[in-house]
Amino acid sequence: MSAIAKIAAAVLAVACALSGQAMAKPLAIVNTEIYPSPNAPQIRDGVVLVQDGKIVKVGTRSEVSVPKGARVIDAHGAVLTAGFWNSHVHIMPSDLMGAKTAKAAALEGGLQAMLTRWGFTTVFDLGSSTDNTLALRERIASGELAGPMILTCGDPFFPEGGTPIYVRQYLADHGWANEEVTTPKEAADRAVRQLNRGTDAVKIFAGAIVGGDIGVLPMRLDIAKVVVAEAHKRGKPAFAHPSNYAGINVAIDSGVDILAHTTATEDGSHDPYGWTPALIARIRAHHMALTPTMTLFEWESQKIHQNPEILAQTIKLITSEVKDFSAAGGEILFGTDVGYTDAYDTTEEYRLMSGALDWRQILVALTTAPASRFGYAAHKGRIAPGMDADLVLLDGDPASDPTAFARVRDTIRGGQVIWGTDR
Structure with missing residues (x-):
C-alpha cells in the first residue's frame, strides 16, 4: 500500500x-x-x-x-x-432524581418503568426541578442512557400562597425552592432564567388547588401574562394547569397554548354536564390544545377513597368535555401526568379516551398532533x-x-x- x-x-x-x-x-x-x-x-x-x-x-x-x-x-x-409522545409527564419519581451523579442503570430503569416501556420516544415534562431534568436530558442526549427525547418546562409557576396542597410535602422532602411568584417582575425574571438555560416551555398554575375555604386559587392575570409572554418571545409554548372555569379564564386571557388537564371541579359557574359550547368556542378561538389526563381523576379518587358514584359522574363529565372539545375541532394531545401519579400502565388512559375518541384520533394525539404543535412535524410523528x-x-x-x-x-x-x- x-x-x-x-x-x-x-x-x-x-x-x-x-x-x-x-x-x-x-x-x-x-x-x-x-x-x-x-x-x-x-x-x-x-x-x-x-x-x-x-x-x-x-x-x-x-x-x-x-x-x-x-x-x-x-x-x-x-x-x-x-413513536409515541406523552405531552404531560413529570420528572419527579425518586429513581429519576440526582440525575447528575446517579448510576446510569438506576436512571435507565426509572425511564423504562415510566416511559419507554409504554412506547414513549418523546415526552414533555410539565413541571420538575430544572437542574435535575436538564441533567437527565443531557445524559440521554450523550448516549449514556437509553431514553426518550425530553422537552421540559422546568420549575412550574404557582400563584402567591398557591403551592398546591398535594405537592407541598414532596417539595419539602426534596428541598425544592419556593415555586410561588408574587410580582410580575419576579415571575418574568424567573421565566427568563429558566428559558435561557434551555427549557422548552413554561407552565403556570392558572388555578392552584390549595384546599380549605379557598379551594382553587387563581393566578393573578398580570403575573400569568408576563410568564406566557417570555415564552412566546422565544417561540416557545405555555402550558396551564386550570383546575376550574376560573383557571381556564386565566389561561385564555394570558395567551396559554395548552391546557394541561380537562376540568372536573364544580364551582357553580359551569354546566355540570361538561364544557359549554361557548367556553369551547373561546378555547378554540385561542388555538389552545388539551391534554385530558383522564386516568388522573381515577387515581386521585382512589387516593381519597371517593364514593364510586361520584367517580362515575366525574368520568362522565370529563369524557363529555374531551368528546365535545374534539368534535368542535379542538386539538387533543396524549398526556397522563405520570411522574406525579404512579399509574405508569397506560391501558386505562386508552380505555377512557376511547369513550370520547376513536382509535385514529388517539393515534393523532400520540403522534402527528404533538409533533406539529411543538415544531417537529418535519422529523417526527409519521413513518x-x-x-x-x-x-x-x-x-x-x-x-x-x-x-x-x-x-x-x-x-x-x-x-x-x-x-x-x-x-
Whole structure:
C-alpha cells in the first residue's frame, strides 16, 4: 500500500470512528402491519428500512428489499406506528432524581418503568426541578442512557400562597425552592432564567388547588401574562394547569397554548354536564390544545377513597368535555401526568379516551398532533422516508382495541431499540 493510500485509509478510519452510527448496520423491520400516519392507509406485510437513525424506505415486502447484513426484526403479528409522545409527564419519581451523579442503570430503569416501556420516544415534562431534568436530558442526549427525547418546562409557576396542597410535602422532602411568584417582575425574571438555560416551555398554575375555604386559587392575570409572554418571545409554548372555569379564564386571557388537564371541579359557574359550547368556542378561538389526563381523576379518587358514584359522574363529565372539545375541532394531545401519579400502565388512559375518541384520533394525539404543535412535524410523528426512526411495535391492533396502544413489544428511538423484546 502506498503512503498516500495508507493516509487515506487512516483518515477514513478516523472519520468513521467520529461519525458514530455512520458504520452502523441498517435495521429492517419486516413482516409487520404498518400505520404510517393516523390517516394513511395501512400497509400489510410491510417493511421499514432504517439507516443512521432515519427511515429510508417504507413499503410492502415486494417493494422494499432488505440489504445484506442488515439487522432484521421479524415483527410477525405486530403493528408498527410512529413513536409515541406523552405531552404531560413529570420528572419527579425518586429513581429519576440526582440525575447528575446517579448510576446510569438506576436512571435507565426509572425511564423504562415510566416511559419507554409504554412506547414513549418523546415526552414533555410539565413541571420538575430544572437542574435535575436538564441533567437527565443531557445524559440521554450523550448516549449514556437509553431514553426518550425530553422537552421540559422546568420549575412550574404557582400563584402567591398557591403551592398546591398535594405537592407541598414532596417539595419539602426534596428541598425544592419556593415555586410561588408574587410580582410580575419576579415571575418574568424567573421565566427568563429558566428559558435561557434551555427549557422548552413554561407552565403556570392558572388555578392552584390549595384546599380549605379557598379551594382553587387563581393566578393573578398580570403575573400569568408576563410568564406566557417570555415564552412566546422565544417561540416557545405555555402550558396551564386550570383546575376550574376560573383557571381556564386565566389561561385564555394570558395567551396559554395548552391546557394541561380537562376540568372536573364544580364551582357553580359551569354546566355540570361538561364544557359549554361557548367556553369551547373561546378555547378554540385561542388555538389552545388539551391534554385530558383522564386516568388522573381515577387515581386521585382512589387516593381519597371517593364514593364510586361520584367517580362515575366525574368520568362522565370529563369524557363529555374531551368528546365535545374534539368534535368542535379542538386539538387533543396524549398526556397522563405520570411522574406525579404512579399509574405508569397506560391501558386505562386508552380505555377512557376511547369513550370520547376513536382509535385514529388517539393515534393523532400520540403522534402527528404533538409533533406539529411543538415544531417537529418535519422529523417526527409519521413513518416515511427522511423521518426520524422513532417507532413503536405493538402486540395488537389498536383499530380493533384501542388499549392495544399499551401492549408495546418494542420502543425504537433513532433506529435503536431502547426497550423491548428485540433490544
